[in-house]
Each structure stands twice: as structure tokens, then as C-alpha cells.
Amino acid sequence: MRKLSCIEMANVYGTGVSLPMDPKYRNKDNCKNEAARLIDQHLVSGMTQQQIQEEIFGHAVAYYDGPGLVNFIGMQGGVIGGIAAAAAVSYLVSHANPIDIEDGGDTAVRQLIFSTIWNVWPSIF
Numbered sequence: 001m002r003k004l005s006c007i008e009m010a011n012v013y014g015t016g017v018s019l020p021m022d023p024k025y026r027n028k029d030n031c032k033n034e035a036a037r038l039i040d041q042h043l044v045s046g047m048t049q050q051q052i053q054e055e056i057f058g059h060a061v062a063y064y065d066g067p068g069l070v071n072f073i074g075m076q077g078g079v080i081g082g083i084a085a086a087a088a089v090s091y092l093v094s095h096a097n098p099i100d101i102e103d104g105g106d107t108a109v110r111q112l113i114f115s116t117i118w119n120v121w122p123s124i125f
Helices: 006-013 029-039 049-064 068-074 078-095 108-120
Strands: 016-020 099-101
Touching: 006 108, 029 049, 049 068, 049 078, 049 108, 068 078
Parallel strands: none
Antiparallel strands: 016 099
16 A cells, blocks of 8 residues: 555645636636636645635625725725725735635634625626
């Protein structure tokens, strides 16, 4: 019996993946296709295609539409709100790229956020 190489192990178990941000992820269909590819190539395990595509799209919304996301959350208005909103946008944009998809998925709270974004944002933004 031989041992599996690291590449063979990754093909069996997945490893998680780090995707560079790309404007194509502003389209839900492209996120679906990317999620399917990651599963087909065994690059991610322990997540459904829906969870993966929602995470990719959620990162794209944070990166490309940080102000819209902050507005959706309700952090605008007044001087303090404006400062907090600017800080929140900066944080979101800086943490949205790359898209690190870990085997088994993100925290339950983040998965809920990604799912909400998926259901609220238009298919193409």
C-alpha cells in the first residue's frame, strides 16, 4: 500500500482555495459556475455549491459595492455615522480580496450574511 501525495490528498479531501477578486464575480451566474468548478476539481470540500457561490458573491459585493453594503446595514447618517461608514467600507474592501474559501465553510454568522447578500442583491450589479 502506498501513501498518497499532497496533490492526490487535495483531490480526495479538498484543501480550500484562495481566489483573487475578479469583476466577473459581480454576476451570480459566474459565481455559480466558479463554485461548481471548485467542487468538480475537489478544491473545496464540506460545503454545498450554494454556500460557495454565496461566499464568492458576498465578497464581490463587499469589494465592489462596499458603500451599498454599509448603506444596507444602516451605518450612514450624521458625522459619526459618516465616519463609521467610511471605516466600515475601508474594512470591507480590504478584507474582501482575496476570497479565502476554507473547507467546511465560514462561521455560521458569516454564512448567514453571505446568504442574505445573495438574496437581496441583484443578479448582476
